[in-house]
Amino acid sequence: MRDVELHVVMQAMSDSCRLAIVRQLLQSKGRALACNEVKLEVSKATRSHHFEVLRTAGIIFTEMEGTKCMTSVRRAELDKRFPGLLKLISSRK
Numbered sequence: 001m002r003d004v005e006l007h008v009v010m011q012a013m014s015d016s017c018r019l020a021i022v023r024q025l026l027q028s029k030g031r032a033l034a035c036n037e038v039k040l041e042v043s044k045a046t047r048s049h050h051f052e053v054l055r056t057a058g059i060i061f062t063e064m065e066g067t068k069c070m071t072s073v074r075r076a077e078l079d080k081r082f083p084g085l086l087k088l089i090s091s092r093k
Helices: 006-013 016-027 044-056 075-081 085-091
Strands: 060-065 068-073
Touching (some): 006 016, 006 044, 016 044, 016 060, 016 085, 044 060, 068 075, 075 085
Antiparallel strands (some): 060 068
16 A cells, blocks of 8 residues: 555546446445445446456455455555545545
8 A cells, every 4th residue: 555646546536427436435444345245227337347447446355256356445454545535525424
């Protein structure tokens, strides 16, 4: 996380779809969600693209559980690196 820069995180969060993904993950109270559990009105390819942008920016973490990709916000790391950012993201509608 020390290599993750604020402008990269903010650029990733500038898209309303990616913002919706992060907000839904934050609302899951720390429970990882499968990509298909995140409600989005986009194609599968577009969904995959948005998740990849968030992973590359260091915002989310994805791990395999059987055949499912389970995704969660890197909450502890982001709170340490950018205090208050996730609170701001989750509080705005």
